[in-house]
Structures are given as structure tokens and as C-alpha cells.
Amino acid sequence: NAGVTQTPKFQVLKTGQSMTLQCAQDMNHEYMSWYRQDPGMGLRLIHYSVGAGITDQGEVPNGYNVSRSTTEDFPLRLLSAAPSQTSVYFCASSWGAGGYTFGSGTRLTVV
Amino acid sequence: ELKVEQNPLFLSMQEGKNYTIYCNYSTTSDRLYWYRQDPGKSLESLFVLLSNGAVKQEGRLMASLDTKARLSTLHITAAVHDLSATYFCAQDSNYQLIWGAGTKLIIKP
Numbered sequence: 001n002a003g004v005t006q007t008p009k010f011q012v013l014k015t016g017q018s019m020t021l022q023c024a025q026d027m028n029h030e031y032m033s034w035y036r037q038d039p040g041m042g043l044r045l046i047h048y049s050v051g052a053g054i055t056d057q058g059e060v061p062n063g064y065n066v067s068r069s070t071t072e073d074f075p076l077r078l079l080s081a082a083p084s085q086t087s088v089y090f091c092a093s094s095w096g097a098g099g100y101t102f103g104s105g106t107r108l109t110v111v
Numbered sequence: 112e113l114k115v116e117q118n119p120l121f122l123s124m125q126e127g128k129n130y131t132i133y134c135n136y137s138t139t140s141d142r143l144y145w146y147r148q149d150p151g152k153s154l155e156s157l158f159v160l161l162s163n164g165a166v167k168q169e170g171r172l173m174a175s176l177d178t179k180a181r182l183s184t185l186h187i188t189a190a191v192h193d194l195s196a197t198y199f200c201a202q203d204s205n206y207q208l209i210w211g212a213g214t215k216l217i218i219k220p
Contacts, residue, residue, distance in 0.1 A: 033207070041212055042201070042210030042211050042212050043210045048207060058207060090153065090154065098159065100156070100208065102154040
């Protein structure tokens with residue numbers, strides 16, 4: 001049982017490039033979400049999904065896109081990378097009241 | 112504004128001592144989580160608190176929830192070095208987690 005799998009673990013982008021961070025879960029969880037973590041801060045919600053075909057914005061959605069075509073996958077797209085998007089990104093999934101399971105994270109640097 | 116405030120943000124303590132981390136939250140949602148994060152690692156779930164008066168214990172850690180005061184506490188008993196980490200509380204508001212800034216805990220021998 002893999003839980004929540006994120007790829008890649010590390011990525012360096014040039015300003016203006018686009019990329020997709022992958023997130024997959026094998027627990028049949030309805031709820032999935034993306035967070036970013038900046039130094040000295042708690043996590044901030046970027047986008048979330050309450051089920052396949054349903055997505056919504058979180059606290060810091062600008063510059064990011066998501067889709068949820070299947071229950072298992074919830075990719076995060078950076079449309080045109082900026083240095084301000086340098087961060088550690090975490091994907092999480094949940095079935096409800098049982099808490100959230102987090103992936104191992106993607107450390108992204110935009111130069 | 113949805114807000115979660117943790118204090119202290121930094122705590123250095125000696126092994127064997129007791130201490131408490133406080134987490135105040137601003138909304139009426141009563142699902143509160145505690146996570147542990149080691150440097151460079153992901154978030155590890157410690158406790159899920161779902162109702163007023165909930166108390167959960169795991170080893171030297173005990174978490175409680177007072178929904179009337181909108182306060183959760185994480186109590187550390189007889190701290191050991193292995194508990195050194197950053198601890199976060201997070202409140203669940205309609206499946207959107209609102210996070211505290213984290214408490215960096217250093218336990219010295």
C-alpha cells in the first residue's frame with residue numbers, strides 16, 4: 001500500500017517554464033489537496049478536490065492549475081514558473097474524519 | 112479570517128521535563144489535527160481530535176481539545192531527544208486545512 005505518491009522529489013525550473021507535479025493515491029480517498037510550505041511557516045492550501053471532476057481554490061491559487069479526472073490522481077500545474085513559487089509542495093488525501101495522509105513532498109526551485 | 116495560532120514557536124528544553132504547546136483557532140469547525148515534521152521530511156500524523164473534550168495519548172505525547180475555548184494543547188511528558196521536531200496543529204474547515212506556524216522543539220540531553 002503506497003499511500004500518497006508524489007513525483008518528482010526535486011525540480012529546478014527556469015523562470016517562465018511550466019511543469020506538472022504529480023500526485024497519486026491508492027487509498028480510494030475522495031478528498032485531495034495541494035499545499036506549499038515556505039521556510040518558517042505552516043502549510044498553505046493551493047487547490048483542493050472533494051471528488052473526481054470537482055476542484056476548488058485554496059488560499060494561494062494564483063499561478064497554479066489543477067484537475068481531477070480520476071479519484072487516484074490530482075496533478076498540480078505551474079503555468080509560468082516564478083521565483084516566488086520556490087517552495088516545498090505537499091499533496092494530501094483524506095477520506096473524511098480520519099485525518100490526512102501526506103506525500104513525501106516536492107522541493108521546487110525556480111531560478 | 113480563518114486563523115490558527117501556535118505558541119511557542121520555538122522551544123528548547125531539557126530531557127525529562129514536561130511542557131505544553133498551545134494551539135488557538137478561530138472558526139467553529141471542531142476537527143483539529145496535530146502533525147510532526149522532521150527536517151526535510153513530510154508531515155506525520157500524530158492525533159486527530161474530533162469533539163469537545165477529546166483527549167488522545169501516544170507515548171509521551173498527549174493532545175486535548177476544548178471547543179468552547181477554541182484551544183488545543185499538545186503536552187509532552189518527560190521529554191526525550193527523539194521528540195525533537197517541528198510540531199504543527201491544523202484545523203479542518205470544510206476539508207481545507209488551516210495551519211499554525213509550527214513549534215520547533217529542541218530537546219537537549
